Amino acid sequence: MGYRVGLTTTIPVEVIYAAGCVPVDLNNLFITDPHPGALVEEAELAGYPRNLCAWIKGIYGAVMKHSDIRVLVAVTQGDCSNTHALMETLELAGIKVIPFAYPFDRDRDLLKLQIEKLMAHFGVDWPSVERARERLDAVRRKVWVIDRLTWEENLVSGWENHLYQVNCSDFKGDPDAFEREVDEFLARARERSPRREEIRLAYIGVPPIMDDLYDYLEERGARVVFNETQRQFTLPYAAADLVERYRLYTYPYGIFYRLEDILREIARRGVHGVIHYAQSFCFRQIEDLIVRQKIRLPVLTLEGDKPGRLDARTRMRLDAFLDMLR
Numbered sequence: 001m002g003y004r005v006g007l008t009t010t011i012p013v014e015v016i017y018a019a020g021c022v023p024v025d026l027n028n029l030f031i032t033d034p035h036p037g038a039l040v041e042e043a044e045l046a047g048y049p050r051n052l053c054a055w056i057k058g059i060y061g062a063v064m065k066h067s068d069i070r071v072l073v074a075v076t077q078g079d080c081s082n083t084h085a086l087m088e089t090l091e092l093a094g095i096k097v098i099p100f101a102y103p104f105d106r107d108r109d110l111l112k113l114q115i116e117k118l119m120a121h122f123g124v125d126w127p128s129v130e131r132a133r134e135r136l137d138a139v140r141r142k143v144w145v146i147d148r149l150t151w152e153e154n155l156v157s158g159w160e161n162h163l164y165q166v167n168c169s170d171f172k173g174d175p176d177a178f179e180r181e182v183d184e185f186l187a188r189a190r191e192r193s194p195r196r197e198e199i200r201l202a203y204i205g206v207p208p209i210m211d212d213l214y215d216y217l218e219e220r221g222a223r224v225v226f227n228e229t230q231r232q233f234t235l236p237y238a239a240a241d242l243v244e245r246y247r248l249y250t251y252p253y254g255i256f257y258r259l260e261d262i263l264r265e266i267a268r269r270g271v272h273g274v275i276h277y278a279q280s281f282c283f284r285q286i287e288d289l290i291v292r293q294k295i296r297l298p299v300l301t302l303e304g305d306k307p308g309r310l311d312a313r314t315r316m317r318l319d320a321f322l323d324m325l326r
């Protein structure tokens with residue numbers, strides 16, 4: 001196995017696997033740390049402002065903690081403008097940063113060029129990248145089944161749906177081991193009786209920084225049956241061509257393209273209400289006004305700041321939203 005390569009968000013991870021390296025989604029590394037709050041504090045001690053998104057600070061703290069990650073691929077367009085300053089501070093700390101840009105207008109030629117530049121950096125060719133895609137697609141297809149069992153057969157919880165899909169950004173660094181986990185989960189889930197929550201919810205926006213949202217909703221008779229961004233990490237469209245896959249992937253390409261997918265899925269999944277998660281200090285909060293105009297269902301905009309549990313105010317807002325939906 002080669003060295004570990006950090007990722008600031010989903011990139012064509014096939015390139016990293018084709019090079020024999022191990023991708024590490026830095027968001028997952030941060031949020032699964034035993035003390036994610038301490039990683040945020042670490043960044044603040046280093047000089048990161050208090051009024052900046054905790055995901056960025058957590059990624060910085062995670063890279064500083066894991067000294068075996070010396071190379072990372074940073075998405076400079078299509079994810080987060082804060083990534084630019086993150087890259088610079090990490091470069092200052094001696095980390096090699098490789099930029100990757102999703103073209104704003106989903107231009108196929110530009111996207112192909114970006115992927116080929118990444119391939120040149122890692123010294124891999126198209127046949128090896130295609131082989132990696134076929135391997136990863138086999139795992140992705142199984143995770144699509146988890147998603148279908150969530151909304152169509154009601155056998156999977158919102159948190160489980162979140163977890164398996166979010167891990168498709170890096171396949172936990174070991175697709176074989178991750179596939180075994182997925183297989184075991186699928187076998188268990190198929191043995192279950194269907195769940196009976198009366199309210200079906202969509203969760204849109206970046207993944208939540210708090211870890212008890214899904215459980216809280218389920219304790220109150222509601223379940224998330226559509227996790228928008230997490231599902232995108234599984235590249236849920238079945239085109240065979242790698243460039244096309246990352247062109248159809250909605251997350252990096254602006255709210256109107258994302259909304260096409262959101263509206264299609266909330267109709268297909270029989271959703272009653274939508275939770276739009278907006279991270280504190282995130283530019284994506286501005287898009288909430290577009291979301292509210294375009295979605296013809298009740299929308300609750302939820303804001304999270306630091307990692308941890310739901311605060312009392314957020315719980316009350318969730319309770320009121322569920323009461324209203326009832």
Ligand code: SF4
Nearest residue numbers: 053055056080279282
């Ligand atoms: S939540 Fe928003 S501000 Fe934070 S890293 Fe993601 S895109 Fe950037």
